[in-house]
Amino acid sequence: MWKSQSVHVEPNIDVDWNEKMAELQTGEDRMDDFPPALHALIARAGTLARERPVARWDPPATGASDMRIGVDGAWYHRGSAITREPLVRLFASLLRREKDGGYVLVTPVEKLSIRVDDAPFVAVELHGEGAGEEQNLTFRTNVGDVVRCDAKHRLLFRAEPATGGLKPYLGVRNGLEALATRAVMFELVALADDSAGIAGVWSGGVFFAFPGAQGAV
Numbered sequence: 670m671w672k673s674q675s676v677h678v679e680p681n682i683d684v685d686w687n688e689k690m691a692e693l694q695t696g697e698d699r700m701d702d703f704p705p706a707l708h709a710l711i712a713r714a715g716t717l718a719r720e721r722p723v724a725r726w727d728p729p730a731t732g733a734s735d736m737r738i739g740v741d742g743a744w745y746h747r748g749s750a751i752t753r754e755p756l757v758r759l760f761a762s763l764l765r766r767e768k769d770g771g772y773v774l775v776t777p778v779e780k781l782s783i784r785v786d787d788a789p790f791v792a793v794e795l796h797g798e799g800a801g802e803e804q805n806l807t808f809r810t811n812v813g814d815v816v817r818c819d820a821k822h823r824l825l826f827r828a829e830p831a832t833g834g835l836k837p838y839l840g841v842r843n844g845l846e847a848l849a850t851r852a853v854m855f856e857l858v859a860l861a862d863d864s865a866g867i868a869g870v871w872s873g874g875v876f877f878a879f880p881g882a883q884g885a886v
Contacts, residue, residue, distance in 0.1 A: 742791035790847035819873025
């Protein structure tokens with residue numbers, strides 16, 4: 670069991686990027702497979718502070734990254750999986766959702782579009798403590814975010830046309846969401862509270878009603 674934290678933390682990406690890029694040259698994710706714009710993005714991002722104010726950046730240069738995030742949270746470049754976790758976490762820290770619903774990788778000097786098949790992140794683990802209105806649910810994502818569900822990081826549910834079911838999502842940061850795995854969904858159902866006649870879960874002082882229930886806060 671992992672140790673729960675009650676606040677969001679930024680992914681740990683304090684690494685020597687010159688060393689990391691050299692390592693990538695000999696690994697499966699060769700840097701020369703990426704376009705020059707991404708080489709520069711990686712180099713500059715490595716010198717930035719861990720807290721990245723992507724919402725405030727409005728760079729003049731734009732382009733396409735030729736990258737995609739799959740439904741399972743895997744990252745791809747031109748169809749090939751990006752397997753180095755530090756590189757994935759770096760890109761995740763530069764991700765922003767635009768007003769039109771699209772996604773970009775952004776730094777102060779450039780912005781590159783990226784395709785996202787569903788949600789950019791996946792909620793892979795859930796820890797619950799307390800009960801009833803005092804309950805807190807803390808989630809871990811596949812890119813290292815640890816987020817407590819509350820009024821600022823809300824749970825919501827969307828229809829899944831292929832199965833007729835519903836999928837739970839958690840607000841993570843800057844309009845970015847994490848899709849809960851099936852195992853996490855089962856854990857949410859196990860933590861359900863229907864004492865007021867409405868099925869749902871409490872977290873951070875907020876009641877999140879399950880689909881079909883009425884009266885969610």
